[in-house]
Amino acid sequence: MARRCAVCGKEAHTGNRVSHSHHKTKRRFAPNLQPVRAVINGVRGRAMVCTACLKAGKVARVA
Numbered sequence: 001m002a003r004r005c006a007v008c009g010k011e012a013h014t015g016n017r018v019s020h021s022h023h024k025t026k027r028r029f030a031p032n033l034q035p036v037r038a039v040i041n042g043v044r045g046r047a048m049v050c051t052a053c054l055k056a057g058k059v060a061r062v063a
Contacts, residue, residue, distance in 0.1 A: 005031060006040060006047035007058050037062050 004011040010031045016024040033048045039060045040047055049059050 003030060003033060004048070005033060005050040005053060007049055007053040010050045010052070 002011065012031065013029045015027055015029055017027045018024055032051045034051060034054065035046060036049050036054070036059060037044075037046055038049065039062060044062060047059075053059055054061075
């Protein structure tokens, strides 16, 4: 399963780690995904959703 938000599609991006000597190496910026039980498109189930979508109220959580 991809590390991608089920609502907005947010996924990891790449960039550089930059040391004090300005030496650059590759790194990943991962989204803050949380597993939730929710209703998405009328279907009840489990999904990985980013915290931005949770805070914006785009997901109806189910207990």
